[in-house]
Amino acid sequence: MFTGIVEEIGLVLSIKDVDKSKVIKIKCKKVIEDIDIGDSICTNGVCLTATKLGKDYFIADVMMESLKLSNISKLKEGDSVNLERALSVNGRLNGHIVSGHIDGMGTIIGAENHGNSTVIKVECSNELLQYMVCKGSVTLDGTSLTISSLKENYFEVSIIPHTKDESIIFKKNIGQAINIECDMLLKYIKRLMDFSTYKSNENNITLNLLKENGFI
Structure with missing residues (x-):
């Protein structure tokens, strides 16, 4: 589990094809200070498991599903990536609940300056x-970003200077792909709403019954 607050910008040292997957090596410092092999590191929004740790890098395997849904497949040596360690139990949730499981990709189609912020x-x-x-x-x-506007086929987010300095979003060009993970709570709500009727062994639980009893 992550918060969407980027801790460090890492550098891709190498990325190799290995039997329908990839092995990625990323240069970093902060995110490997207190982790062990097997721990998770959110890399451009994708939850990766550190399989090897060095003095200033970690190595992780990237499976086919992650390659299909994310821009990890487009990375090359020398690219920058956003990094975040898994949320500790005593940590502050400064962003929102992030699973590190990408839902899909979007395309950056515009960027406009609005005083102290930039709308993407x-x-x-x-x-x-x-x-x-x-x-x-x-x-x-x-x-982790807040949606400032929602249109028919795109959405907008406002980027403050701190986010600009601490993440790679401004290193991307118009037309580039970007990983998207939607709000987990909305996904659960949508899933629940899709079940207009649910049959258990003893009772029929309907959407109206859930509403009447305060579940939705």
Whole structure:
């Protein structure tokens, strides 16, 4: 579990193809200070398991599903990535609940300066947009952001200077792919709403019954 607050920008040292997967080596410092082999590191929003740790790097395997859904497959040596360690039990949840399981990718289609902030426009499928609400949360390349505007085929987020300095979002160009993880709570709500009727062994639980008893 993560918060979407980027701790460090890492550098891709190498990325190799290995039997329908990839092995990635990332240079970093802060995120490996207190972790062990087998711990999770959120990399551009993708939860990866550290399989080897060095003095200033970690190595992780990237499975086919992650390659299919994320821009990890597009990374190359010398690229920058957002990094975050898993949330500790006594940590503050400064962003929102992030699983590190990417729902899909969007495309950056615009960027406009608005005084002290910059508005980024991201185009994506309706399948992803259905899990978004204006002023709700979304994770882009592992960064927790607030949706400032929601349109028919894209959404906007406002980037403050601190986020600009501490993440890679401004290293991306118009037309580049960006990883998207939608709000986990909205995904659960949508899943629940899709079940208009649920049959248990003894009772029929309907949508109206759940509403009447305060579950939704």
